[in-house]
Amino acid sequence: MGRAPCCDKASVKRGPWSPEEDAKLKAYIDENGNGGNWIALPQKIGLKRCGKSCRLRWLNYLRPNIRHGGFSEEEDNIICTLYISIGSKWSIIAAQLPGRTDNDIKNHWNTKLKKKLLGKQRKEHHARRATCLSFNQEMKRESENYTVPGTVNQAAHWPLLPPPVMPQDPIKNLLVKLGGRFSDLHPQASPTAKNPMNFQYPLDFPFSQDQPYENSMNMFSSAPSSLSPLNSTCSKVTDGITHFNVNDVDGPNDVFQGLDGFQAELSELIYSNNQQILDEFDGFYGTDNMVDGTSTGTSSVESRSWGDINSLLYPQILSVFEACRQQSIPQVSNYEESSYFGPQ
DNA sequence: AACACAAGCAACCGCCCACAG
DNA sequence: GCTGTGGGCGGTTGCTTGTGT
Incomplete structure (x- = not known):
């Protein structure tokens, strides 16, 4: 009923x-x-x-004090960054932008930012794919020309590219370069029924190197380095507006549990939270063989309904994989870190 | 000028959650 | 512990305005 x-x-x-x-x-x-x-x-x-x-x-x-329209570049960046990290939690995002309403931000995202980012992402995706396809062809040619003496040429049965190996230091270096921070000290936090906002992502907000963000989002930069907004708690008070506080509710939270923990965490994140990352790599490799070398065969309607947007959700992760690819396949050397929020 | 289409935005819908009784 | 109610939220709809043909 x-x-x-x-x-x-x-x-x-x-x-x-x-x-x-x-x-x-x-x-x-x-x-x-x-x-x-x-x-x-x-x-x-x-x-x-x-x-x-x-x-x-x-x-x-x-x-x-409500403001309508006229979103600044900085506000766009904040919205995009938060969306990438927490998804469509418009009320949380709005709480970081004084004078903006969740509805306004939602509309702004749906009408402008999404398209803007999708366009950029598609461009980059196609560029990467073109690079990869030409590399695949090269690899195929070479493998066809080469046969280990006394063996059958198995090139046709192998994936064109080996599954990416997870080089540890390069990942760490790249994440640091992207603005992430490491902490090997504390247990990992996770969402609970009591604290659904107590997320733990493998990367701190990449604000630490961006002064403009620090100005507008000093709540993040002033927080301990092991805290991201995702570890924040939210509290509702009676003025009809939700307020969010950065409080370390469950004790200090970890960003990385050491490199072994990180590797597992990254894998878990990718496999459990974001099949589209795999799909992205699926597209990237032009094959169904994924990270673990097995075919996922996943291409559900639901996952596609998120569509390319999901490949935007964790650009850092994609960057990590690209770094992995670069590490394991040094021939593909024209990889460049993409700037998601820079000028087009 | 008229029409079609796209973009922007305000408002609605329906689900979920917290809380009082 | 259960139930009913109001508040909050994200997703969606549909109207208005702008732009292209």
């Missing part, structure tokens, strides 16, 4: 708000607050609106 609707849809007005309605709502809330009850509020002030609609209107439009 579904729950009862919060209001009688037949008797409430829907659609765009009139200036009069706005004025009524604003005047009342300015004077009295919402009284802790949005559902009852419209009746009190004689608005034929759903309480939820009033709340939305207030939070997204009438609330003081």
